[in-house]
Amino acid sequence: MLADGTLLRGEAFGAVGTAIGEVVFNTGMTGYQEVMTDPSYSGQLVTFTYPELGNTGVNTADQEAPRPHVRGVISRELTPVTSNWRAEGDLEHWLAENGVVGIRGVDTRALVRHLREGGAINGAISSDGSTPVELLEQVRAAPSMEGLNLAARVSTAEPYTWTEPCSAAFDTRLQQRPERPYRVVAIDFGIKRAILDRLVAHGCSVTVLPADSSLEAVLSHSPEGVFLSNGPGDPAAVSSGIALVKDLLTQVDLPLFGICMGHQILGLALGGRSFKLPYGHRGLNHPCGSPGQVEITSQNHGFALDADSLPADRVRITHHNLNDHTVAALQLLHQPVFGVQYHPEASPGPHDADHHFARFAALMADRR
Structure with missing residues (x-):
């Protein structure tokens, strides 16, 4: 749910709950674990433009901090198979263990175009049964990134x-x-x-x-x-x-x-x-x-x-x-x-x- 009333439905992954933050997008084709653990993404729901996440799993060597700092993850697809010699686990379970809410199956191309035309905007990812009306009220009450000392x-x-x-x-x-x-x-x-x-x-x-x-x-x-x-x-x-x-x-x-x-x-x-x-x-x-x-x-x-x-x-x-x-x-x-x-x-x-x-x-x- 975006603050302008735009609603996108998908499937939940990671932790169960509601995450509210600034919805942004990252155009990188790799490095999703570094992005998620980068403290610079604190307070943000990150849309990944590369259409599939999780291919290479997760490992401790690629972390930029001890834990993820993204508030939520938005993806087109989440791979069911992890395949990399450095992998120590899979992305979905790692996000769940660290309390990060995710949504997959979203048309990320449409979402990114919406953000490019209208600008980054507050939004929510929810998998706990909250209604769209409840979510919109919470999102609109959330503070803007401007003026925040994160x-x-x-x-x-x-x-x-x-x-x-x-x-x-x-x-x-x-x-x-x-x-x-x-x-x-x-x-x-x-x-x-x-x-x-x-x-x-x-x-x-x-x-x-x-x-x-x-x-x-x-x-x-x-x-x-x-x-x-x-x-x-x-x-x-x-x-x-x-x-x-x-x-x-x-x-x-x-x-x-x-x-x-x-x-x-x-x-x-x-x-x-x-x-x-x-x-x-x-x-x-x-x-x-x-x-x-x-x-x-x-x-x-x-x-x-x-x-x-x-x-x-x-x-x-x-x-x-x-x-x-x-x-x-x-x-x-x-x-x-x-x-x-x-x-x-x-x-x-x-x-x-x-x-x-x-x-x-x-x-x-x-x-x-």
Whole structure:
């Protein structure tokens, strides 16, 4: 049930219940487990445009967090057979065990077209006997994604360190690491394990701090660089993160690297504005770049920075999304600071943009 009254019927899978959230779509042909465990999808019902889910099952190595963060899953088909040498279980039982409600048998092509024409919208998936009238009332009472600080919900409660990879795919892109690891503090707005793995691969020893950390807390770890992570919700609502980045930019001279929400928070700290995209960018084949250089990127975000609001005397926009010309990357002109809107850790997705991690490591090496 969508907030505009659109009703689609299908078959239930996963957990039994009602899930309410923002209905969005992801165009990737693979990586459904990474998507479902990505904290950036907190509060959302994800429509998968690839018509069949579950082919490769699930395994612990592909999880971006200890549990799924999607609120619900919408699929055309769910395979009855799991076939992959890495599989440790099947998708349907895994979703049921983790309390994620799903619906299959839906015309996802029609739903995606509806979302593209009208924009992302709140909705509900229900398998507990709730009536359409009851569901519509609940959906219309649910808050909009605009103004929601979901980073506070998914961020770590306590600091922790990340010095070794957890991903089975880590060694396939292992980089040369320095004799002494670079000390990095990562601010967790909803961080993915694959990002932590890529930081380690490029020579970092990472201390992960909560989203509401202060400048004093960051500096107590004597960092050589600070990383601002991805995360869910409205970046403008993450006031503590914006305040922290303002302090970092004005009071210390450290390399600073932001991805996705971290990139947006960086722009907001510089005095820029963010806005909600009609239906967001969620997929694995978004072209981004500058004249003469294009990267095919993995993306997952519903907000973007307003290019005209960024201070031209401090900021250079280095990459645009070549589909809609929104800001895809920026760097500061006089400080070792940059951010990218997309996901260079490529989990899932292409590896074109992995060099941004090497760029961050090079800034810390120069500072040493």
